[in-house]
Amino acid sequence: MAASNSVRVAAAQMTSVNDITANFSTCSRLVKEAVSAGAKMLCLPENFSYVGVKTGDSLLIAEPLDGPIMQKYCSLARESGIWLSLGGFQEKGHDDAHLRNTHVVIDDAGNIRSTFNKIHLFDVDVPGGAVYKESSFTEPGKDIAVVDSPIGRLGLTVCYDLRFPELYQKLRFHHDAQVILVPAAFTTVTGQAHWEILLRARAIETQCYVIASAQAGKHNEKRESYGETLIIDPWGTVVGRLPDRVSTGITVVDIDFSLIDSVRAKMPIAKHRKPFDFWRPATL
Numbered sequence: 126m127a128a129s130n131s132v133r134v135a136a137a138q139m140t141s142v143n144d145i146t147a148n149f150s151t152c153s154r155l156v157k158e159a160v161s162a163g164a165k166m167l168c169l170p171e172n173f174s175y176v177g178v179k180t181g182d183s184l185l186i187a188e189p190l191d192g193p194i195m196q197k198y199c200s201l202a203r204e205s206g207i208w209l210s211l212g213g214f215q216e217k218g219h220d221d222a223h224l225r226n227t228h229v230v231i232d233d234a235g236n237i238r239s240t241f242n243k244i245h246l247f248d249v250d251v252p253g254g255a256v257y258k259e260s261s262f263t264e265p266g267k268d269i270a271v272v273d274s275p276i277g278r279l280g281l282t283v284c285y286d287l288r289f290p291e292l293y294q295k296l297r298f299h300h301d302a303q304v305i306l307v308p309a310a311f312t313t314v315t316g317q318a319h320w321e322i323l324l325r326a327r328a329i330e331t332q333c334y335v336i337a338s339a340q341a342g343k344h345n346e347k348r349e350s351y352g353e354t355l356i357i358d359p360w361g362t363v364v365g366r367l368p369d370r371v372s373t374g375i376t377v378v379d380i381d382f383s384l385i386d387s388v389r390a391k392m393p394i395a396k397h398r399k400p401f402d403f404w405r406p407a408t409l
Contacts, residue, residue, distance in 0.1 A: 131379040131383075137167060137173075140373060152174075156209070166274060171308040172310050184222065208231065212283055213310065227242050228281045242266025243263070254313070274304075290327065305336070308338045320353055
């Protein structure tokens with residue numbers, strides 16, 4: 126049983142395809158599992174509702190937040206009585222050639238509580254892998270997002286944001302985040318090399334829980350995601366992990382608020398931090 130100073134969260138792993146109805150069915154099943162496990166919130170990965178076969182397919186299905194796709198997920202949250210973190214929704218952009226990669230947090234009454242547009246876009250020639258240019262069809266976000274929830278004060282990020290620690294520093298030290306969410310669809314090459322170590326580093330340096338829900342396995346002939354959904358505590362320990370890196374399912378953890386307080390009290394880095402203008406160029 127969860128202690129009185131803790132609350133249960135679930136993180137999902139799945140393999141989205143180019144079928145919105147099939148993905149919603151998978152997400153609905155994962156929601157049922159999370160509710161049965163006593164979780165107050167379920168975190169789903171980036172591109173939970175759709176993964177296209179070709180670059181640009183996502184533009185064809187992109188919708189506003191009040192469109193039918195997101196409204197189905199709002200209804201799912203309300204009917205199930207659970208908060209949802211929906212990472213990487215294809216939100217319609219300012220024109221037909223662009224979308225926003227939007228992290229949406231919905232409460233247990235089905236209301237959208239917060240949104241975050243992915244700031245850092247994945248324009249990368251992956252060594253030994255494919256070439257990606259997310260900016261060709263995606264508008265970058267500019268604003269940090271935090272929101273209070275039953276599992277603590279959440280800092281919102283998406284996938285490639287993980288490689289930019291200053292965002293995570295701001296979420297913790299400027300916006301008082303306790304839990305940072307990283308829904309993702311990491312490539313297999315970069316995931317194998319960097320996924321877990323980056324997530325653990327972000328948890329250690331912010332003294333936050335980090336919840337990283339991942340796309341996993343082969344979506345189609347051209348696209349594969351690394352998987353490995355993880356929940357990491359503020360000391361950097363992996364406390365939640367599915368037994369199989371590419372299976373569909375959930376991992377469940379109790380967020381322990383006293384552990385957050387304890388880690389921060391014993392190693393008070395918030396007090397020890399120096400402002401960026403503290404440093405001066407070296408003089409010869």
